[in-house]
Amino acid sequence: MREEFRLGGVDLGMDGDRSSVVISASGILTAELSAATTPAGTSEWALAPPLLYFRGVPLTPAGDTMTLTVDDDASDDYDIALYFIGHRDVRGTLTVRPDGLLIFTGLVTSDGVNPAQQLTVSQRLRGMGD
Template sequence: MLTGQLHAATVPPEAADWALEPPRLYFRDVPLASSGDTLTLTVDDDALDHYDIALYFLEHYDVLGTLTFWPGGVLTFVGAVKTDANDARIPLVVRCTAI
């Protein structure tokens, strides 16, 4: 099981006039499947129904994609943010080193 929050260091420049805090991707108690030396979770609608996973940026947004924990403590998320506007999706790529 993996629990974590990935916070952006700053508010994106295009949102500086209205955003109160930087965006954060969070996930709580998600199971990761072993695949060689990595652990992964495919974040789809089924995973969203069962686990607490979202992007928070003034409100909570669902995300779809792949969460991967690599050797050396590197965590990545590659996918998209689901918006309410016509089910539009905005690409999202996050990479960080776990501390």
């Protein structure tokens, strides 16, 4: 799988320079994963591309991988969201593979104005699996 930031079926690309991932020795994840571009039709008013973030989130070891189920409980307990114009909740699964690829697959939830959208983000951890 390659690096991507796919929102609503459109690959906006990954901005590796604006993205960062840190996993502590105890498995605590802090990550900011930035798209490279804004969705079509938003460039006039969007100040920055979408950003998926996880702050201080404990990952669960599952064999050679680490995982997190992002559900209502995880969203209530930790700082997890997609930021694009405003903060929107996400639901899905985050996996860190042994080859150093971090993958989130799930949904950006509806905020009452915007419909729910499929979200797939994959970012290679620098220094792993290169």
